């Protein structure tokens with residue numbers, strides 16, 4: 001009887017094998033073997049970037065760590081690209097196809113937290129935090145590039161692999177300036193991913209956006225003694241905001257326009273001679289954003305004219321919405337399905353529920369399964385903005401979200417920063433490394449896939465060349481603080 005049971009299990013084992021083999025090619029198995037060997041690396045990079053938690057364009061230590069890993073894995077490095085000290089490109093190989101992997105690694109200000117399920121500042125006093133999980137983003141992208149490079153070498157696979165070190169995603173700046181500098185122009189395709197609360201192929205466009213400041217210049221005088229000698233920059237600013245708020249009724253409901261007053265004058269008894277307001281204008285595509293932007297500038301002009309003040313506009317940055325690519329999206333989904341769900345220990349599930357409880361959320365645990373691909377592409381429009389969009393308008397681009405935090409918690413928050421410093425976050429990074437490595441190796445070795453991706457790209461762009469939203473001669477806004 002015992003022998004029968006053994007035979008049954010042996011038959012069952014072999015019966016299950018072909019299903020696995022069908023889903024995963026030998027080359028993908030090869031790259032997954034490399035990824036397995038890199039598990040300690042993924043963990044180490046994730047932890048160190050989390051410790052550093054450096055904000056946009058100040059990611060000096062993070063950048064150095066990633067460059068060090070790539071250099072010792074045999075990549076050649078180009079530092080300080082597109083005028084940003086923390087932007088870099090790591091390359092391997094030569095000729096075509098040229099495939100890019102986009103890595104991000106910046107943190108957010110003031111969301112730092114200990115890696116525990118309750119709100120508690122970090123012991124080292126760092127107040128920034130990886131509330132968007134870019135520590136995991138950087139770790140997975142760099143590690144997948146190392147795995148792909150190894151298989152390219154051993155299997156003599158032709159082509160150029162580039163890992164793009166993209167700083168300042170949180171301020172939507174890094175890839176915009178890299179795109180303006182033409183750094184993505186010769187790519188045949190690009191890959192990215194993003195931490196999140198579920199595993200799904202990236203079937204959403206987000207919002208196109210313009211991020212800009214408007215300053216008004218008036219004349220000071222005593223607000224009571226001789227107000228007639230003054231011309232108020234605050235009056236102008238208020239007229240602008242009032243005009244924009246009137247305009248809201250006459251834009252499509254997809255528009256999202258928000259502002260903060262960063263300088264509203266200094267004292268009530270001085271007619272303000274200077275004011276400044278900071279605007280984001282978003283919508284589901286670039287032409288709509290450009291239309292809102294030009295209408296807002298007309299209102300500013302009208303406000304300045306009416307108040308006899310002067311005004312100045314500075315477009316800080318701008319992005320497109322993300323352009324999907326169906327063939328690459330399907331390939332990403334195939335690989336996610338082949339790897340399947342992420343599983344969690346009882347301890348991790350307990351941790352997740354405690355965090356949810358402490359955030360006033362339903363204690364649902366962690367979503368480790370893979371969401372099926374929707375039939376509609378894109379399935380979602382609007383919402384936040386990302387500078388990955390710029391790359392997606394230059395070359396066929398695709399990506400996915402992987403679970404790195406408990407379901408339903410707020411994003412860009414202490415809860416997310418805390419999760420991204422735990423094994424829950426690191427499991428997501430390891431999973432992402434696998435998907436990036438499998439998709440990347442397929443892009444190098446499957447010309448039909450790349451042909452289909454190119455065709456889809458040309459259909460969606462109509463063959464129109466990429467136009468960077470920011471002025472040609474504008475330089476990246478590097479913060480004062482120098483390399484510590």
Ligand SMILES: [Zn+2]
Nearest residue numbers: 132134169194
């Ligand atoms: Zn992010």
